[in-house]
Amino acid sequence: MSIKTEEISSLIKKQLANYEDSISVQETGTVTYVGDGVARADGLENAMAGELLEFSNGVYGMAQNLESNNVGIVVLGDFTGIREGDTVKRTGRIMEVPVGDQLLGRVVDPLGRPLDGLGEIKTDKTRPIEHKAPDVMERKSVSVPVQTGIKVIDALVPIGRGQRELIIGDRKTGKTSIALDTIINQKNQNMICVYVAIGQKESTVKASVETLRKYGALDYTIVVSASASNPAPLLYIAPYAGAAMGEEFMYNGKDVLIVYDDLSKQADAYRELSLILRRPPGREAYPGDIFYTHSRLLERAARLSDDLGGGSMTALPIIQTQAGDVSAYIPTNVISITDGQIFLDADSFYAGQRPAIDAGTSVSRVGGDAQIKAMKKVAGTLRLDIASYNELASFAQFGSDLDSETQARLARGQRTMEVLKQGLHEPQPVEQQVVTLYALSHSYLDNVPVDDIQRFESELANYMRANHQDLYDQIKSTGKLPEGDSLDKAISDFKETFKTSDQKKSEKADEASDNSDDSEDANN
Amino acid sequence: MSLDQKTVAGRYAKALIELAQADDQLKQTSQELSSLRDVFKDNPGLLSALNGTSLSVGQKKGLISDLKQGASKYVANLIQMVFDYGRINDMVAIIDEFEKQYDALIKRIHAVVVTAVQLDEKRRKEMSEALAKRFDAKEVVLDEKVDPSIIGGAIVHVGGQTLDGSVNTKLQEMRRLLVNN
Known part of the structure; x- marks a missing residue:
């Protein structure tokens, strides 16, 4: 085979078509200080706030402080290779990340570089990480639900598409689990998910990714990870990068769910770099613009108007509290920005009530409009039941002589709490939740022993799927409870066949005695 | 402070x-x-x-x-x-x-000129005139440096600006285009 010179040279010519033989003119500055993820540079008089700058060793930085004599730069990468006296040049660009379908199923860092070893991500589009949130006229009110698959959330604190619902609680109370379960439940719900892990251990991120992969949720999810070993600037920009990736889908008319896990770590990272940049510290040593840091991020979650395609971005920010203190600076800030919060209580978590959602303090300010009618009907009295149960339970501990009404309410309360328990990574479809809660609110569970409630629930679901799939389909498609008494009939039919543990035990004992009789007979 | x-x-x-x-x-x-x-x-x-x-x-x-x-x-x-x-x-x-x-005040500029070979008198004059025109200066003070690694052309630093017309940089740029495509 001979080398075809002409073919090759025409190829090269084509590739070099964009090359222009011109002198590059660049504005440069000199590094005067470097350390702790931050550099200062002389010169660069025309640098813009937030502009991307390139150091002579190829590391990028972002201009943060523009002062009279120097520019404060946060270094997005390894700062140990930068020396005093190095040159920094302007790029004229604002920080951008790659966006698009190619990112789905991938694990990337906040600059959009792959971390999962699955090769280069070939996207043809980028978006600036800072982007103005949609304004009033570009929005629409929230009306379509996000089904989290978690009974207590879907019933008590419903979340709508385009809402911002805070998940808040102490460490190890199941915050991340709620977020991951919600992502897992978005399968076949026409939702794209972005999971932004900020300041977490690499092993934790790996475990979360594997969980998503195991449940087939990674196919529609982008994981953005800035782990604890990354320098503070990367932790700081991670949520903005994730939001930019989500926005691309939102502006294309799709529904997006984004989880920021967690924003307290991002606030800590921002505090760190602000202090090194010598910005004045405020309350709890956070800089003055820490509120804006979170508000401009969460404002980017929206339900777009029909003119803009009607896409949405639902944000689930996570905040970690210290010893249940929601009145600390960052928790109060984010509570005031979001449209409600899911409060996780350490005490009930350790008491076995999982998910440990505190029904009293958890609210959703807009989600009610997004709840389906059937759910609204069956969940209507739930909050009240729980509140009166909690009140009575603390009294009931003292005395044993209770009137029958109080006892009935206590019994209902115990069963309600039992129904609201749910296993890890076991999201349930909304129709199943509705039937379970229907059975609860229509007193079908009142004479089922508390220990048997969960078995009753799962067997009811199996029975319904086997014999009354039409009712499930009806609830799912119309969003309303079935007309007439078909649902009541189905549940009471099931209850006829249901055996409590005690009944089973006594049956077993009978059987055993029967068997022994038989064997005696055989011997004779 | x-x-x-x-x-x-x-x-x-x-x-x-x-x-x-x-x-x-x-x-x-x-x-x-x-x-x-x-x-x-x-x-x-x-x-x-x-x-x-x-x-x-x-x-x-x-x-x-x-x-x-x-x-x-x-x-x-x-x-x-x-x-x-x-x-x-x-x-x-x-x-x-x-x-x-x-x-x-007097419209003078100081320029650091990096070239691969020593500038001769003619080139030096041309360079000064070109820079004077570009930066609207009346007087140009050249600080010449020789760096063979840039292969050819010249790099000029004036104040906070860098004009890079070196062969080395152009080759790098071509390499980037060819590798990325």
Whole structure:
């Protein structure tokens, strides 16, 4: 085979078509200080706030402080290779990340570089990480639900598409689990998910990714990870990068769910770099613009108007509290920005009530409009039941002589709490939740022993799927409870066949005695 | 909060320039200051000696009066004042800043030119003229450096700007285009 010179040279010519033989003119500055993820540079008089700058060793930085004599730069990468006296040049660009379908199923860092070893991500589009949130006229009110698959959330604190619902609680109370379960439940719900892990251990991120992969949720999810070993600037920009990736889908008319896990770590990272940049510290040593840091991020979650395609971005920010203190600076800030919060209580978590959602303090300010009618009907009295149960339970501990009404309410309360328990990574479809809660609110569970409630629930679901799939389909498609008494009939039919543990035990004992009789007979 | 060197230098330089301008002694002051800077550069120990504690005040005063020898009134006063105020460490920065402001005043530029081979007289003149035109300057002071690794062409640093027309950079750029496509 001979080398075809002409073919090759025409190829090269084509590739070099964009090359222009011109002198590059660049504005440069000199590094005067470097350390702790931050550099200062002389010169660069025309640098813009937030502009991307390139150091002579190829590391990028972002201009943060523009002062009279120097520019404060946060270094997005390894700062140990930068020396005093190095040159920094302007790029004229604002920080951008790659966006698009190619990112789905991938694990990337906040600059959009792959971390999962699955090769280069070939996207043809980028978006600036800072982007103005949609304004009033570009929005629409929230009306379509996000089904989290978690009974207590879907019933008590419903979340709508385009809402911002805070998940808040102490460490190890199941915050991340709620977020991951919600992502897992978005399968076949026409939702794209972005999971932004900020300041977490690499092993934790790996475990979360594997969980998503195991449940087939990674196919529609982008994981953005800035782990604890990354320098503070990367932790700081991670949520903005994730939001930019989500926005691309939102502006294309799709529904997006984004989880920021967690924003307290991002606030800590921002505090760190602000202090090194010598910005004045405020309350709890956070800089003055820490509120804006979170508000401009969460404002980017929206339900777009029909003119803009009607896409949405639902944000689930996570905040970690210290010893249940929601009145600390960052928790109060984010509570005031979001449209409600899911409060996780350490005490009930350790008491076995999982998910440990505190029904009293958890609210959703807009989600009610997004709840389906059937759910609204069956969940209507739930909050009240729980509140009166909690009140009575603390009294009931003292005395044993209770009137029958109080006892009935206590019994209902115990069963309600039992129904609201749910296993890890076991999201349930909304129709199943509705039937379970229907059975609860229509007193079908009142004479089922508390220990048997969960078995009753799962067997009811199996029975319904086997014999009354039409009712499930009806609830799912119309969003309303079935007309007439078909649902009541189905549940009471099931209850006829249901055996409590005690009944089973006594049956077993009978059987055993029967068997022994038989064997005696055989011997004779 | 203490002021940083650049702010301090800017203030001293501005005052000196205004004073010298009023008295029409700018050119002479500028020349004296650059030779003063050469003195500091040629004797690296001088600054630390004036700044440190190894010499007594009397000895330091002696050094200062040596420095002032032959200097015009303004420059001599500047040296004395900067020393008295304990800012002798900022002296070089003050001179740099003075030069910068003086350059802006008389439309002069300082350009660092990096080439692969030594410039000859003709090229030097062409370069000066081209730079003068580009930066709208009346006078161009070239600081020539030779660096064979740039292969050909030239790199010019003027103030905060870099004009890169070197063959090396162009080759890198072509390489980037070919590899990325």
